Amino acid sequence: VTDAASRPTSADTGPAVSDPAATDRLETEPPRRADVVVIGAGSGGLTAAVGLARFGRSVVLVERDRFGGDCTNVGCIPSKSLLHLTAAAVPLDPPSLLARVRFRRDQLRESETVEFGATPNLETIFGAARIVGPGDVRIQRPDGVEEILCEHIVIATGSRPRRLDLGIEPDRVITNMELFELAERPDRLAVVGAGPVGLEAALAFARMGSLVTVIEQADQILPGVLPDAAGVLQRSLEAHGVRVMLGTPASGELEPISTADTVLVAVGRVPNSDGLGLEEIGVDLDGTGRIRIDARGETSVEQIWATGDVADRTGTTHGAGAWGRRIVKSIVARPVPIGAEPLEPRVVFTDPEVATIGEQPARVPGDVRRTRFELADSDRGFTDEITGGLIIVDTRRLTGRVLGATIVGPRAGELISLFSLGMHAGIPFHKWFGTVWPYPTYADALGRLLDDYMREVFGSVPSDAARWFTGRLRSLTRRR
Numbered sequence: 001v002t003d004a005a006s007r008p009t010s011a012d013t014g015p016a017v018s019d020p021a022a023t024d025r026l027e028t029e030p031p032r033r034a035d036v037v038v039i040g041a042g043s044g045g046l047t048a049a050v051g052l053a054r055f056g057r058s059v060v061l062v063e064r065d066r067f068g069g070d071c072t073n074v075g076c077i078p079s080k081s082l083l084h085l086t087a088a089a090v091p092l093d094p095p096s097l098l099a100r101v102r103f104r105r106d107q108l109r110e111s112e113t114v115e116f117g118a119t120p121n122l123e124t125i126f127g128a129a130r131i132v133g134p135g136d137v138r139i140q141r142p143d144g145v146e147e148i149l150c151e152h153i154v155i156a157t158g159s160r161p162r163r164l165d166l167g168i169e170p171d172r173v174i175t176n177m178e179l180f181e182l183a184e185r186p187d188r189l190a191v192v193g194a195g196p197v198g199l200e201a202a203l204a205f206a207r208m209g210s211l212v213t214v215i216e217q218a219d220q221i222l223p224g225v226l227p228d229a230a231g232v233l234q235r236s237l238e239a240h241g242v243r244v245m246l247g248t249p250a251s252g253e254l255e256p257i258s259t260a261d262t263v264l265v266a267v268g269r270v271p272n273s274d275g276l277g278l279e280e281i282g283v284d285l286d287g288t289g290r291i292r293i294d295a296r297g298e299t300s301v302e303q304i305w306a307t308g309d310v311a312d313r314t315g316t317t318h319g320a321g322a323w324g325r326r327i328v329k330s331i332v333a334r335p336v337p338i339g340a341e342p343l344e345p346r347v348v349f350t351d352p353e354v355a356t357i358g359e360q361p362a363r364v365p366g367d368v369r370r371t372r373f374e375l376a377d378s379d380r381g382f383t384d385e386i387t388g389g390l391i392i393v394d395t396r397r398l399t400g401r402v403l404g405a406t407i408v409g410p411r412a413g414e415l416i417s418l419f420s421l422g423m424h425a426g427i428p429f430h431k432w433f434g435t436v437w438p439y440p441t442y443a444d445a446l447g448r449l450l451d452d453y454m455r456e457v458f459g460s461v462p463s464d465a466a467r468w469f470t471g472r473l474r475s476l477t478r479r480r
């Protein structure tokens with residue numbers, strides 16, 4: 001690996017090098033050594049890099065663009081700023097509001113850059129990384145190619161938006177990469193894709209006065225979420241003036257798209273697993289190009305790890321962080337058992353918020369109890385004049401194990417954390433009963449749901465036990 005003749009040329013390491021003298025200098029230097037190289041300074045990479053550095057490992061963090069990755073620059077932070085500013089009683093005019101979103105985002109990135117830059121044992125290099133072998137990373141820097149030899153490599157290169165060819169002028173089509181750079185709100189905005197990214201943008205721009213149409217090919221918004229929950233959000237979006245077209249494949253001839261000033265394409269993500277040299281070194285990918293990892297976050301190649309959007313487990317900032325922490329724990333304390341895989345709550349920050357966790361199939365299986373409570377029936381729902389919020393909880397009959405939950409309403413994103421904690425700690429749902437919830441909060445509505453749940457459980461213990469017993473008997477007979 002230290003043989004200069006085997007070094008990559010600029011053709012296989014990325015863009016041409018601007019300063020040939022500097023390249024020569026870097027390429028004749030022997031490779032440096034570090035304990036760990038982390039590729040990508042976004043949510044997953046920063047968590048892993050800072051965590052490992054705090055445990056005394058020497059870490060080189062490589063970033064080809066901006067500190068903070070998608071979340072800080074073109075994702076969570078600008079989108080939540082936009083939603084916050086557009087919800088103000090007296091919002092700023094759209095150009096000032098959009099400029100403020102960028103200003104706040106840039107402020108955060110700068111403070112993150114300073115904060116993480118000061119972490120002992122952590123060095124950041126700006127450049128594009130490529131893995132040339134286990135423990136061998138080459139970095140295409142603006143001033144040349146640098147090689148680092150290391151024990152572990154953590155891949156945290158994130159994802160990019162999936163693009164669609166709509167057959168219209170390219171300058172009318174944007175993704176989340178360009179969304180927050182808009183200087184003015186479009187008069188007519190078409191949003192292709194009714195997932196979290198599309199719906200949050202639709203709400204924010206509708207509040208700013210854009211005429212917004214959402215086009216979705218599935219027959220509900222937020223495909224995958226329980227239809228009743230999606231229905232509550234759809235009605236609210238429509239009340240905000242958003243037109244929703246379901247079961248409609250996007251095409252440039254579709255009226256809302258052909259007449260739109262701007263078309264936001266938000267139809268999913270493509271993992272950044274290409275161009276890293278993974279095929280050559282035998283790192284397994286799934287059918288969509290995401291890196292397969294095990295329960296520790298290790299790939300099919302020992303001591304190469306992956307977290308975040310590029311891996312096959314998560315698609316959120318907190319998920320990238322959770323897997324980043326597992327990797328830190330696995331590297332610094334390998335013999336310690338890693339524990340169950342993390343459960344990832346998901347939140348759509350619309351009005352109302354939609355929060356989900358765990359599994360909730362559209363049709364309830366026989367051994368599952370589904371309990372539902374309408375927020376309008378809670379006292380806080382009454383005072384806040386809620387019309388459509390709800391909580392839906394799935395539990396295993398007899399054991400009370402919580403399998404999944406959906407919450408639609410104000411602060412649903414906060415309330416779902418109770419489920420995150422309860423499910424992580426494995427607390428059966430009947431043991432949540434008796435907890436005292438402050439009145440009148442939305443958590444108190446959960447207390448009311450628990451009253452209903454306990455009443456139902458008491459009534460059905462004999463039939464649930466009989467069902468469980470018959471099921472066991474059947475499976476034993478089948479085994480024989």
Ligand SMILES: Cc1cc2nc3c(=O)[nH]c(=O)nc-3n(C[C@H](O)[C@H](O)[C@H](O)COP(=O)(O)OP(=O)(O)OC[C@H]3O[C@@H](n4cnc5c(N)ncnc54)[C@H](O)[C@@H]3O)c2cc1C
Pocket residue numbers: 039040041042043044045062063064065066067068069070071072074075076077079080127128129130156157158159176197272275276307308309310315316317318319320349
């Ligand atoms: C509009 C939008 C809103 C979102 N809102 C939320 C939200 O509210 N909550 C939430 O939890 N999630 C949200 N997400 C998802 C969240 O942004 C991602 O899940 C998260 O950023 C993934 O983190 P990551 O570390 O995998 O990747 P990223 O944060 O994208 O970081 C990857 C980094 O790797 C760098 N990189 C890539 N290839 C190389 C290379 N070869 N060499 C060096 N560097 C490289 C990239 O430049 C990038 O900086 C949102 C996403 C979008 C698009």
